[in-house]
Amino acid sequence: MVKAVEIDAPGGPEVMMLRDRDPGEPGPGQVRVANRAIGLNYIDTYHRNGLYPLPMPSGLGLEGAGVVEAVGEGADFEVGDRVAYCAASIGAYAQSLLLPAQRLVPIPDGVDFDTAAAVLLKGTTVEYLLQRLFSLRPGHTTLFHAAAGGVGLLFGQWAAALGVELIGTVSTPAKRDLALANGYKHCLISGEDDVVAAVREITEGRMLPVVYDGVGAATFEQSLDCLAPRGLMVSFGNASGSPPPFDLQELSVRGSLFITRPTMLSYVAAEQEMRDSAAAVFERVLDGTLQVNIAQRYPLVEVQRAHAELEARRTVGSSLLIP
Numbered sequence: 572m573v574k575a576v577e578i579d580a581p582g583g584p585e586v587m588m589l590r591d592r593d594p595g596e597p598g599p600g601q602v603r604v605a606n607r608a609i610g611l612n613y614i615d616t617y618h619r620n621g622l623y624p625l626p627m628p629s630g631l632g633l634e635g636a637g638v639v640e641a642v643g644e645g646a647d648f649e650v651g652d653r654v655a656y657c658a659a660s661i662g663a664y665a666q667s668l669l670l671p672a673q674r675l676v677p678i679p680d681g682v683d684f685d686t687a688a689a690v691l692l693k694g695t696t697v698e699y700l701l702q703r704l705f706s707l708r709p710g711h712t713t714l715f716h717a718a719a720g721g722v723g724l725l726f727g728q729w730a731a732a733l734g735v736e737l738i739g740t741v742s743t744p745a746k747r748d749l750a751l752a753n754g755y756k757h758c759l760i761s762g763e764d765d766v767v768a769a770v771r772e773i774t775e776g777r778m779l780p781v782v783y784d785g786v787g788a789a790t791f792e793q794s795l796d797c798l799a800p801r802g803l804m805v806s807f808g809n810a811s812g813s814p815p816p817f818d819l820q821e822l823s824v825r826g827s828l829f830i831t832r833p834t835m836l837s838y839v840a841a842e843q844e845m846r847d848s849a850a851a852v853f854e855r856v857l858d859g860t861l862q863v864n865i866a867q868r869y870p871l872v873e874v875q876r877a878h879a880e881l882e883a884r885r886t887v888g889s890s891l892l893i894p
């Protein structure tokens with residue numbers, strides 16, 4: 572038996588229960604992984620509260636790193652291999668779980684379990700956001716909301732290394748200092764600073780070719796206002812709630828804008844995409860471009876507190892659950 576988090580119905584952090592579960596034996600193409608560290612992601616709160624509906628009852632969690640402890644027929648791994656995964660299946664909040672082998676990536680030497688679990692999902696998100704969805708290059712300026720968060724700090728480090736001028740938004744002066752130390756050249760305090768006016772001043776009126784908005788409802792309109800004609804709005808999350816219904820005519824009025832609502836799941840859907848994206852992330856961890864800031868670690872038994880703090884904006888950088 573192992574400990575695993577389950578929910579019987581969507582709701583607040585209190586619906587998450589730690590239960591004893593038999594993880595089972597791996598079937599063909601599966602392995603069983605004993606987690607050493609579990610990545611906490613904002614998307615887990617959408618699964619928990621029903622914004623992204625799941626069949627009930629359900630496990631939670633998309634990301635972890637650990638050791639292969641049993642191998643099913645045809646799965647190309649050995650007992651003892653160090654592996655990480657994200658977007659393989661839901662249920663990572665567990666001491667041990669079955670996973671499809673083709674969604675696992677080996678953890679390279681020099682990367683520890685905590686780092687792998689803290690960087691894989693957020694890092695592959697940054698990889699597709701700045702390399703494949705839009706190709707950020709030197710000379711580009713962009714805006715990224717929640718700059719001191721898990722995805723935000725990694726985005727700042729990676730984009731700055733590409734020579735991109737970064738404008739972040741955060742909610743507190745302490746978070747602003749952190750963002751400025753992680754690649755952001757400018758950082759505005761949401762609710763205090765006039766973000767659109769600041770973008771206009773920084774870009775000398777040109778505005779931005781692309782805006783990355785993971786905050787959603789609270790920032791959606793403002794993000795559109797920061798775009799140059801023919802700019803791209805990347806609405807990739809809903810930390811403050813889903814953006815309001817949107818009239819496509821707005822894109823025309825504002826100057827032939829583009830808008831996309833991407834999910835990492837479709838950018839690493841193919842096995843090779845997952846491997847290439849993970850390789851790009853681990854390469855940047857090993858060469859020092861990405862310095863993963865694990866600012867919070869919670870024992871798995873404190874999963875309710877972990878979710879509450881993430882949703883109350885009391886975390887920065889990456890958070891881990893330790894099984």
Ligand code: NDP
Nearest residue numbers: 613717720721722741742785807808809810811834835884
């Ligand atoms: P973060 O660590 O960034 O935490 C969310 C942050 O959002 C908070 O710290 C807070 O920063 C900000 N925020 C603004 N308004 C609110 C609000 N009303 N309630 C709570 N938080 C608020 O989380 P992650 O790094 O895990 O994820 C960042 C975003 O990226 C999320 O929206 C997530 O869903 C999205 N995402 C999307 C993916 C995709 O492929 N589409 C993949 C991965 C993540 P502050 O206090 O500074 O404002």
